[in-house]
Amino acid sequence: MLSISPVPSFSLTSVKSLRFSFFPKVSKFITATSQTPNSTPETITRVNNSGLKLNETVEVTKGKLRLDSWISSRVHGVSRARVQSSIRQGLVSVNGQVIDKVSHNVKAGDEVYCMISKLQPLRAEAEDIPLDIVYEDQHVLVVNKPPHMVVHPAPGNPSGTLVNGILHHCSLPCVAAYSDEEEETFSDDEEMSSVRPGIVHRLDKGTSGLLVVAKDEYSHAHLAEQFKLHTIERVYISLTCGVPSPSQGRIDVPIGRDSNNRIRMAAIPGSLSRGRARHAASRYKVIETLAGGGSALVEWRLETGRTHQIRAHAKYMGVPLLGDEVYGGTKSMALSLLQKRVSRSDQEEIINLVSRMDRPCLHAIVLGFEHPCTGETIKFSCPPPPDLAEIVGLLRRSGRQKVE
Template sequence: RGTHALGEYHGTIPEETVSTRIDVWLSGQLPHTSRARVQDSIRKGLALVNGKTITKPSFPVIGGDEVVCTLCGAAPLEATPEKIQLDIVHEDDHVIVVNKAADMVVHPAPGHYGGTLVNAILHHCGLPATPSRFRGPRPVIRPGIVHRLDKGTSGLIVVAKDEQSQLSLSEQFKSRKVRRTYLSLTCGTPSTTSGRIEAEILRDPRDRKRMTTSDTVPSARNARFAASR
């Protein structure tokens, strides 16, 4: 019951909604925006409830309230070279293959400004600090990165060392010419050896840094559809 363009949200809270914090409500409607950025926007007076400027993220909203919020600009990022030990499986003049540790983030992002694979690659290859560029409303720094693994996932990542290699690898991943195999630990024994899972993915309302699935959370209508075999 709302619309959101790049950097802005405008909508009316459903009548059946009970009292909730405005930052919590907006975060649910803007699944690709961090809650910290939403709160910062509110504190800067960029949120309106029924035409009145609100500056407290904890301000309560209820069903029927009209909410407008303009998101403040995301802070620019810069990746600096850091001397971090890498488990290099292969390297030549064009690519480097790294066995990423399970606790390492791939590239800098809000909340993870250093200690990432990109920081380590810049140092290893003797490259200077790299400024961010914007992809949608968020700044990103991904020099040479053509695919990624979650922070908690270990495994091989291929990193391009020049522009031509990056374009070629990106096209190979896009056209699914690269085969990726994942190993996971399960609790219990699956009932079948293969199957299909269909669910909508959205941010976990209790932990904004995690993704989850839900068919009951109101903000699920803004979720992305995912199917897995």
């Protein structure tokens, strides 16, 4: 039985402002628009914190408290990844004993000594790659990522990534990669050798849209904390194969690695207590039904940030994203739903568009966060790229019904 809870209607102001009524067919990349801060962030000098020392006693706490989490809460402006690196290098001791396990639990009365490790040189090369920059100041960079671009170098994708392009555009903090069960932004089994300078969160290779990058370590730590506390506003739109029912709701189903396919995640009800998956919650709302019910334009708001969360939850609901071959939104499924619902004059075009769609129809359309240095809340939006805009336009011609 599907675990979907109805939710009260929520505001679509930010999305409606993007004029969903019409996505023009275009042949070039659409320039993103943004709502910029009212004031320019003040100049703040940051040091790299190498050699910074902490010597404190843990105060009374409830429940388990990880060593890396506690140190991160006590050292201002240093990323948790760098704290973990310091622990692994033997630069941290508890009650006089060196601890090299980041998940070591501390308790009230423990004496903790830590020296922050040196910044490590980056292992990513700068490349002259065109970037669609939505906003930039001294501390943060907001980019509209095109589909098919990988965010950071990793085994199998050593170059041509967003990070390579950003390194050519500006310098980035040397923030080490890390992975653990409490981190909301990256998956558990990503290799430590991957390079993510300045990257706080990411989008899948096939997903287009907005992504924020930190240009200094203080901003990285501040933004990472916002993601951890779920205060970042993230809105996505997608095209689904079929129409979600009910038309809006909240999916609270854990997500874990698919036991039958290691490159795929799966929504696994009841798996949280057995440790097979991690808590994942998504809110969705159907904006429009298209092509007589063959597809839908759906808005998603994430409460957590699991790997492939929207794609896995959409599959769980029985309405995989159009173009998502990994999660069931295959070309054959899309055509079986759409061909009989579009006019004869549009059938050839829909076959061509669906056949050319080589990525999930998913776009990060809104991103809002607190500026790490000014404290001002800023929000950005960008329309979908041409491939998604074109197929939405065609499906609307074949029947469109707005959902209030």
